[in-house]
Amino acid sequence: MPADIRQLIDEKPISSLQLRVVFGCFALNMLDGFDVLAIAFTAPTISQEWQLTPYMLGIIFSAGLVGMTLGAAFIAPFTDVIGRRAMILLSLTAIAISMALTGMTTNATQMVIMRIITGLGIGSILASLTSLVAEYTPARKRSLMVGFMQVGYPLGATAGGFAAVWLIQLSGWPAVFYCGSLLSFAALVLTYLFLPESMEFLSSRQPRGALDRINRILARMDWPRLQAMPEAPPVVVKPSVKQILTPEYRKWTLLLWTGFFMAFLTLYFLFSWVPKITVDAGLPIDRGIYIGTAQNFGAFLGGVTLGYLSDRFGVRPLIIWFFTGGVIAMLAFGFAPPEVGLLLVLAFLIGFCVLGGFVGFYISAACLYHTEVRTTGVGWSIGAGRTGAIIGPYLGGVFINMGYPTSVNFIIFAVPLILACIAIYLMRAPQLEPV
Secondary structure: OOOOOHHHHHOOOOHHHHHHHHHHHHHHHHHHHHHHHHHHHHHHHHHHHHHOHHHHHHHHHHHHHHHHHHHHHHHHHHHHHHHHHHHHHHHHHHHHHHHHHOOOOOHHHHHHHHHHHHEEEEEHHHHHHHHHHHHHOOHHHHHHHHHHHHHHHHHHHHHHHHHHHHHHHHHHHHHHHHHHHHHHHHHHHHHHHHHOOOHHHHHHHOOOOHHHHHOOOOOOOHOOOOOOOOOOOOOOOOOOOHHHHOOOOHHHHHHHHHHHHHHHHHHHHHHHHHHHHHOOOOHHHHHHHHHHHHHHHHHHHHHHHHHHHHHHHHHHHHHHHHHHHHHHHHHHHHHHOOOOHHHHHHHHHHHHHHHHHHHHHHHHHHHHHHHHHHHHHHHHHHHHHHHHHHHHHHHHHHHHOOOOOOOHHHHHHHHHHHHHHHHHHHHHHOOHOOO
């Protein structure tokens, strides 16, 4: 029996516990999608109630993303010290409390503060989910499983869009945030009861009782127990960005950050502003939400498709093809007349191509880094990208406030996708080739 956990996972068939881990992380990512985009779905109602300008609304959109950036860059790396499961539990606690308080806000300043706190929790949890899925799946299926987990985000946003229409009509916009809080508390309990720690993390860091914890997990998988841990103790290092800027990683890390930044910039402009733009074009609020929901459903299917194909063809060329399709769909949406049917189709295609290609960056980050620094690498990549996510909604608010037509905005925000394609084209790391 090999003592190396990675070798064991790669050689064994996928067990039911591994699938439960993947689906559990998928469900948690769905919840994150609901929590993040709750503000996009409630924005038209909040804007009318509080008489907010597009500029102020852009600041509120970006507030949550500021928190996500800080959480991904400065909190998530501690996952490589305390464990993936512990970080997920802490993050869910912060999300549940802050979502409840968001529903009680009465002005834009309070909303900004609460969205930052929610963002801290979401930014901290995303890298942990990516690492946990990558470390529980064999290399031959890693791209598919990581890609599948990531599309929980837009699926949660899709469900959130339908729920938001009903909740707003029933009890007003605060009900959307109260619902997110209750779901987060439920997820906290279920995670505590059923989600195991990463065996690779336990093997690498070797906290007290690591062998017993690994063997309990192996027993749940009906795999033979390990007799001993690796002889050499792991090197304990503090989480630091320096670990992913060593000569081994520097070139790939900087290109990955560039791609994340550019893709996030466009993606969050789309996620934040598409419902509001369509409402401003003269469509009813519920139609605007449905168009945003179509975009997110397309994102779900696009991410699954890319994850499936990347195990066969490699993730790099697929990102380029998906983003190229995204540029075409965005330009078509920007010049399209305000007809619901047409906009639904184009929004679906935008989501399929843009979020589908974007999932490829998460797959790239999960494959690029070793276990000891994986969450640090994924977290800093997300953090670097989140600066683009902050800028995108804010710039969208500025341009809309200045009176730029929809077509010009979509031309402007298609350019970063082209730059992301260039970054991924140059990122010829051997870890990203198909197994």
